[in-house]
Amino acid sequence: MSELTAVGKRIPKLDAVNKATGRIRYIQDLKLPGILYGKILYSKYPHARIVHIDTSKAKKLNGVSSVLTGEDIPVIKLGVYKDNRPLKAGIVRSYRDEVAAVAATDSEIADEAIDLIEVTYEAIPGVFDPEEAMKEDAPLVHEEHKTNVLRMPWKLHYGDVEAARKKATYVVEDRYNTTWVTHCCMGTSGAIAEFDNANNLTIYSNTQIPSLAQKDFLEALKAMGLAGKRVRVIKPCIGGAFGSKLDTYAYEYIAILLAFDARKPVKVVFDREEEFIATSTRQPAIINISQGCDKDGKLLFRDISMILDNGAYTSWGATTPSVMMMPITTLYRVPNVRYKATCVYTNNTYSQAMRGYGNPQATFAIESSMDMLAEVAGIDSVEFRLINVNQPGDISSQGLRITTCGLKECIESVEEKLKRKRPKKPGEGIGIASLIHVGGGARIYKSDGCGTIVKVNDFAKVDVFTGATDMGQGADNIVAQIVAEELGLHMEDINVIHSDTDICPWDVGAHASRTTFIAGNSALGAAKKIRERILELAYIQLDTPPDKLDLHNRMIISKEDPEKCLDIGKLLRKSHFSHDGQMLMAEYFYDPANENMGKDFRGNMSMTYTFGTHGVRVKVDEETGKVKILKYVAAHDVGKAINPLLLEGQVYGGVMMGIGYALTEQVIHEKGKNMNPNFRDYKILTAKDIVPLEAPILETFDKDGPYGAKGIGEPGCVPTAPAIANAIYDAVGVRIKDLPITPEKVLAAIKEKKGLDPCGRELGKRHEDECIIE
Secondary structure (H helix, E strand, C coil): CCCCCCCCCCCCCCCHHHHHCCCCCCHHHCCCCCCEEEEEEECCCCCEEEEEEECHHHHHCCCEEEEEEHHHCCCCCECCCCCECCCCCCEECCCCCEEEEEEECCHHHHHHHHHHCEEEEEECCCCCCHHHHCCCCCCCCCHHHCCCECCCCCEEEECCHHHHHHHCCEEEEEEEEECCCCCCCCCCCEEEEEECCCCCEEEEECCCCHHHHHHHHHHHHHHCCCCCCCEEEECCCCCCCCCCCCCCCHHHHHHHHHHHHHCCCEEEECCHHHHHHHCCECCCEEEEEEEEECCCCCEEEEEEEEEEEEECCCCHHHHCHHHHHHHHHHCCCCCEEEEEEEEEECCCCCECCCCCCCHHHHHHHHHHHHHHHHHHHCCCHHHHHHHCCCCCCCECCCCCECCCCCHHHHHHHHHHHHCCCCCCCCCEEEEEEEEEEECCCCCCCCCCCEEEEEEECCCCCEEEEECCCCCCCCHHHHHHHHHHHHHCCCHHHEEEECCECCCCCCECCCCCCCHHHHHHHHHHHHHHHHHHHHHHHHHHHHCCCHHHEEEECCEEEECCCCCCEEEHHHHHHHHHCCCCCCCEEEEEEECCCCCCCCCCCCCCCCCCEEEEEEEEEEEECCCCCCEEEEEEEEEEECCCCCCHHHHHHHHHHHHHHHHHHHHCCCCCEECCEECCCCCCCCCCCCHHHCCCEECCEECCCCCCCHHHCCCCCCHHHCCHHHHHHHHHHHHHCCCCCECCCCHHHHHHHHHHHCCECCCCCECCCCCCCCCCCC
16 A cells, blocks of 8 residues: 555644634524524423413513423424423423423523413422332332333343352452533534425434434424425534434424424524533443452453433433443453343433443443452452453454454553553552443444445545534544545545535434444545546546556556656546546445344444553542542554544543543432532533643554544543542552542541541540531
8 A cells, every 4th residue: 555645644623723713603603584592491390290381471472483381292202212202291200301492583582481481380209319219119200101110121141150250269349339420512502493385394403413313303293293294404513512412302302393383493502501401411320340250360250230320211321231231241351241230210310322322331340340359369450451351353252253452552551651660659549441442333223324425526626425423523534534545635625514414325323433434434435436437537548557547646647657647637627528528426335244232232233342541640639638640641442543633632532521520520419400500510621620641542453444443432531430540549548439539539538448537536436526527
């Protein structure tokens, strides 16, 4: 292969200048003629019957065009379990339940109309702890369901865990808790819905799944008596997603319903408090884990059970166990595995996909437990992992086929860069944790594919219509770099369009770190077709067989005689304006040969898997419990870095998100109510909190990836929490098992270890004053 000119280069994000200069248009910037502004009224109770809604005052307010309640709309079911409706009728089950909606000529009038709606409730006892919700006498969140336990199939057992437990020389078991955290997208959620005179719908929406959203909205139109009508989904520039836009939500359907009722376009955009309250979080989990190894440190079994707080309704959070299975069965070689996850209704908020999709929760327990097991076995934690490291060619108990695997190299790279064997100062500690994640698609639906259409004009300028969704991660760059490389063109010659279902091909959506691998292969397939046709045309002009020609720097060049060349644009114009002229267009649909999981959850869900190891050196202040990160190293096996600059950006962003998950972030719920719906009280890390960070890139060149690449969007946040927890234990000898690892938790654990109560007094002795911690 000749030297690459576009792939592998550090090319800045194509829309970076437009974003920095304010030229990009987000959903907040869009305005249509005659547009109305929608607002939503939310429940005042976590669980209550709606006795009566009086909308008469709101309807009389000048400027109000539509007022809707759950009684005014057809039955539209949404969510994975189809247990949710856009506007609730009869019963509310959480504080975020949508009770009524209005559309008015401006936002201020809409807000006033919302305040004029009077709702009479009859409170019902709620349940906010999933373990309490599992009890027979617990209040039922959905009475028709007869139980708060969802009928989800998350259960597997490979090998014989009990027999392996008996053979194990060393066994550890413990319980871990992860909490609610939220995506904190800088651009809040929003949608604009508009019907034409024939009742075809156009909806502008911040969605990661334009093609799937189109299908959902078609179903909604059918429920509205509009079967057979068209739906066009237009995706404005997305100001952050991280999984938050992987489903269709009530506010989108509310915009549609208001627009249909008012016969005008309606815009619904969240403010920051709404974004915290009415969008979905990462799935919280209670995790019980036991692992065992033989005398030489070889893992024999892993046994995990989980209870997941499903919240009041069911979105993609309830399906995260399907991804949790991957690290549970296949992070390190472990022959006997048992796993069960129970999803439980509560009157809390419900959860959605979030970067890593369950993997950070599972990996927190697994990698914390790995360190504990290594200590019990008397084996160095790095050596223990190397004993059990995955290898190319492995097939795990779940049937995952490991092709390329640089996990060993990742572990060794982190150890070397952290200078782990260097003497540590008092209060310092080092921790590591590894990851596995899908890197070659993830077959959740019957199709895991993506389509691409490539159109080349007379001047060798290329329009690439891709089904892929760019949400800031760089999908447009990756597609453009692959096409430019294949056609021998410059990056400025490539224009990528990914925003409109009327002109872009189908794609299953931006999730599962699949875009580089799937959309990249799709773009590569279409570009190859164009390349073949250019070389065939050049054969006639240059009298040189296609296999003796190359495309480089906008030229067709003879490999044997570089002086023999032709400008690509000139060739295309000649081809166009000749008798029986032609223009070049090609399409390609790439659907990988991965597998849907069977009833036993076996199946190779991804064409390849991304591996990585994170390591961190921390300093723990034993007087305050504060944890300071001195150095962080995040090494990943990426196959091939299509764009190292963007790849590093993904890792840096993922690591910082993971550090927030580990140390600071938590949505605080009090009996179902979000108590910190703002950036003052929700402790997201900022640019001022950046830590010293290295991101080694290890390339293993996967045979199935475009130019050898794997997906890397999510892995950066996966092993961060256990790496930090392990480092804290190494520093001060206390293990924190509940996220986030706050200074208060660390300090309390240090005091308990020293035999002191939270006030620093000796345990077991009587003290005159009561210990009160404020």
